[in-house]
Amino acid sequence: xxxxxxxxxxxxxxxxxxxxxxxxxxxxxxxxxxxxxxxxxxxxxxxxxxxxxxxxxxxxxxxxxxxxxxxxxxxxxxxxxxxxxxxxxxxxxxxxxxxxxxxxxxxxxxxxxxxxxxxxxxxxxxxxxxxxxxxxxxxxxxxxxx
Numbered sequence: 001x002x003x004x005x006x007x008x009x010x011x012x013x014x015x016x017x018x019x020x021x022x023x024x025x026x027x028x029x030x031x032x033x034x035x036x037x038x039x040x041x042x043x044x045x046x047x048x049x050x051x052x053x054x055x056x057x058x059x060x061x062x063x064x065x066x067x068x069x070x071x072x073x074x075x076x077x078x079x080x081x082x083x084x085x086x087x088x089x090x091x092x093x094x095x096x097x098x099x100x101x102x103x104x105x106x107x108x109x110x111x112x113x114x115x116x117x118x119x120x121x122x123x124x125x126x127x128x129x130x131x132x133x134x135x136x137x138x139x140x141x142x143x144x145x146x
Contacts, residue, residue, distance in 0.1 A: 004106030004124075005056055005144070006065035006096070009079060011112045012129045013053070013064070013086075014043035034069055040078030045086050048137035053087055055146040063094045065101055065109065067117040110140060 010016035016034075019042065023033030033039055056062050064083055069075040076097055083095050101109060102118030110127045111119050119126055127134050127143070134140050 002059065002061040003108070004063065005060040005108045005110065006063050006101070006104060006106050007053065007056075008101075008109075008111040008113075008129070009064060009066035009082070010043075012046070012110055013049045014045050014082065016043060019043050032072075034075065035072045037074055038078075040075050041081045041085070043082060046137070050086050052137040052141050052146075053091075055141055056144065059146050060108075060144070062091075063096055063104075063106075064091060065096045065098065065104060067099050067101065068097050070099060108144070110134075 007013060019039065020033055023030065023036075023039065027033065030036065053062060064087070066079055068079070079097060080092060080095060083091050096104065098104070100118040101111070102121035102123070105123060107124040108127055109119060109122045109124060110129050111117075112128070112130045113119055114126060114128055127140060129140065134143065
């Protein structure tokens with residue numbers, strides 16, 4: 001049985017903050033650009049993210065585990081569309097949208113935050129994406145042996 005790896009979306013698989021800043025710069029009057037239709041589906045993947053998911057799938061049971069923007073219902077459907085667009089339809093069966101990541105049982109959680117959405121209570125190992133030890137996908141894949 002393969003070990004389970006959960007991967008966060010925003011600023012782990014896709015560039016949330018870059019897109020947010022770009023949207024704020026072009027429309028500073030919009031307080032929450034992520035509430036606009038098209039924001040989530042148009043997030044570009046981070047460098048090596050898509051390829052790294054494919055590598056991880058060869059050794060692990062991989063899921064996308066992302067927290068929703070609960071004030072923005074469109075984020076749920078657009079995150080689903082993003083997964084299909086970049087990771088393929090089969091990964092849509094492995095998409096979990098939950099405001100509490102600690103509810104999921106598994107071995108690894110790759111996330112850019114260490115708390116706030118249950119990351120600090122996740123039962124497995126938290127791999128803090130973007131930290132010095134795991135600042136990019138190459139370092140994460142090396143650590144996980146793929």
